[in-house]
Amino acid sequence: MSTNQEKRFELFLKNFKSHISKLGFKNSIQKDYILKILFYSKDHLSAEEIALEVQKEFNLDIGIATVYRSINFFEEMKIVEALDVGDGTRRFELNLEHHHDHLICTSCHKIIEFSDDLIELKQIKIAEKNGFILKDHVMSIYGLCEDCQNK
Amino acid sequence: MSTNQEKRFELFLKNFKSHISKLGFKNSIQKDYILKILFYSKDHLSAEEIALEVQKEFNLDIGIATVYRSINFFEEMKIVEALDVGDGTRRFELNLEHHHDHLICTSCHKIIEFSDDLIELKQIKIAEKNGFILKDHVMSIYGLCEDCQNK
DNA sequence: CTACTTGCAAAAGGTTTGCATCTGA
């Protein structure tokens, strides 16, 4: 048996692969695995961590350049977003559904996701007011999480 | 005669220098100039740009390492904030007064500052709800500015 | 077949660090 999550991922992967085929790009096992790792990971991974996870989970050695190239490709395809946690690397997440923002602990770099309709709405208004065509937005709240407050 | 802006900066600089003296650090002409450049710059500068501006405005060659060390020091002192514009460098701004956020053009990297009390308030609530001690937050809205829409 | 992809290693940024020298308090 397969869970709902698994079904959801398989469906997404199938659609995405057919999409990039139509655009004239080629699929590869490396891209599949990277997407799978991103989908199932609870954390926001850096390029190096993605390569490590692919090795661990699928026993495939994947070049770091391939990770970066794939991630950049996914970003252009609008299915992956980069996140600046302030630790010197970019971290990535799959972006299949509705937008959310992040609460980031400056001590342990833990990330809590949240979303707030009011804030979403306000952002659209602000972009409009300034004549911008809204593409994307990032809201990150930095602070000390409960665990780190007690250290 | 000196303008209000100048008076404001001189006062801030005097207070800040006395503050860091009390903490056992030393002042230097380099730090003064970096702060002055940040204060008077309309743009958000990268480390390299700060060094260039100091050379241009004050005719002093300042090592890039000194810029980074000073900026990092200022960040710890909470008077400078870093901003991720997505061009591969960190950009910095003096943070003397009340918090504001940024509307960033993904094409020309122009930055428009804004602030919104409702959003500020919401952020505090979200941090509280998740047990975080709020330290800081970054909200950046990415889009295409009017100029770049017509290119 | 023939593009597109991968992997490797080298290159390219941006940022940090070691060390000798200098300087503010």
Next chain:
DNA sequence: TCAGATGCAAACCTTTTGCAAGTAG
């Protein structure tokens, strides 16, 4: 005087790129 600051160059790290070999369609 002397701890902290600077400047230079080397080191570091993350990310990108050139190129030869591999592979999907």
